Amino acid sequence: MRTVGAASSLVPLVTVDFWRVPRRRVGHALARMATDRAALRGVSGLSFARMLGTGSASSLGLRGADPCQWAMLGVWQTPSAARSFERSAQVRAWSALAEERWRIDLHPLSSRGRWSELEPFGDPAAANQPGPPGAKVAVITRARIAPRHSLTFRRAVPPVVADLAQSDGLLFAAGIGEAPFGLKGTFSLWRDTASLRRFAYGRPAHGEVVRRTPEVGWYSEELFARFAVLASRGTLGGRDPLLHLAPDPTLTPR
Template sequence: MTTHPLVTLHLWGVPGRAVPRAVLRMATGRPALARLPGLRFAKLLGTGDGRTFTVRDADPRRWGLLAVWDDDAAADALEDSPVAASWRRIADEEWSARLRPLAARGLWSGREPFGDPRPQRWDGPVAAVTRARLVLRRAARFWSAVPPVSADLHRAPGLRMAVGIGEAPLGLQGTFSVWDSGASLNAFAYDRAPHAAVVTRTAQEGWYAEELFARLAVLSTRGTLDGTDPAAG
């Protein structure tokens, strides 16, 4: 296994009339994904605005795929695959990013999807992926703590985009965000009071049965969301 896998994130926007077909693809798309050569890890994702991490955040008109590949050639093959073609048949917009892991800790479905990269310097824009599986009996306290952090995130200096991601409407949730630099991400993670308070409470109250945090270099982006590339500088 190489030390630097390639990570891709695709987001597809669909018109309202295509939402049932998007839901069907979420339910049936995994076998086709699993057949793609060079694929190490993949998750089909629903999206939302991440304001509360409850079902009322969900955006049924935007869906995603996060995947980890052996190399660029494997990721290239996705673009010409039946998986991508099936989403493009119903999508009215598409945005994608290519990313390289810079640092990662934790598990996603019992695995380390981004490996165990040695922390390294990167002077360009940086993406952050967070994902957690809640301890359901503690979920209410978690949900009550989210809104101040989310509001602060969306006004944080250096944030280019942020979207909630999840494999299920409840209990499994995360975020994908893009920042001007590692320094701006650090400032939000460690210096902003709402986020620091939630980090402290997470350790004290044991909200998560499983959690992951990863930092990734943004190598390139393509396409649009709501008419623009939200990650472009």
């Protein structure tokens, strides 16, 4: 396990799990997605959770979906609650299905906007807990696209995707979503804050989308959250995206 620092008790611990399942078990994974959404509501210490489909960060719909990769976002009141969840029926079931698992632990740094009318990461700025120095940076975005703007939004995205692919310092990116259409998000991992800022403010296509957002009103709801990376373990595609090196196999199912 790669550990960068310790989580503060004043802000929640956020975890993101990715599971890769063999194609022959995709049907079982779909069933687990349905049952786990309800089961997670009763998990002690879990204040917010979403089961997520994943896919290419370059696509907005079913065309880019990856039926062999699934994810869970969890917001934990304490690190001990997250550790206890490792012994849960949900984790055991996914471990039995998956051929790979990658988990990343995150410390919220900033968050603006809402997810299903909630603020899942609280107000990290008010807690004034900066996270460990030198930590890599993760970003979660999520938007509910206003139906009347769906077409114009889709047309604006390809140049942004091209900018993202060319961004120096990007370690990993995936599309995430609760539904194939209308509810869109991304999870991205960056070498440092400077790399993220260069993409956000230095790439022309992304800057144009940011500038047009209040003018066009693409979203009926949106969220942007930034995190310091505390730890990661396991693999995706045979490596830990955080390290770009041979991974610690602790969470890789045998």
